[in-house]
Amino acid sequence: MLLKYLNQLEVAVREAQCRPGADQYARCAECVVVLEDYLDGQVEPVRRRGREIMRKLIPSSVFSQLSQMSRPLSL
Numbered sequence: 524m525l526l527k528y529l530n531q532l533e534v535a536v537r538e539a540q541c542r543p544g545a546d547q548y549a550r551c552a553e554c555v556v557v558l559e560d561y562l563d564g565q566v567e568p569v570r571r572r573g574r575e576i577m578r579k580l581i582p583s584s585v586f587s588q589l590s591q592m593s594r595p596l597s598l
Contacts, residue, residue, distance in 0.1 A: 525561065529577070532558055
């Protein structure tokens with residue numbers, strides 16, 4: 524499941540970079556929420572590594588847009 528969620532986030536980030544817009548950023552935020560919820564239920568090493576990978580997948584330009592969304596990100 525972790526790989527699935529990371530892959531979905533990667534695709535959403537690419538879409539947001541290619542076609543920046545509210546819908547694309549909302550999709551990225553949705554992927555982050557799903558991934559964080561999943562990681563919250565995992566053992567610490569998986570949780571830590573998953574968040575490290577997630578941080579690497581989200582460039583600062585996309586992260587700044589996501590930070591303005593309703594749910595704060597804990598990357």
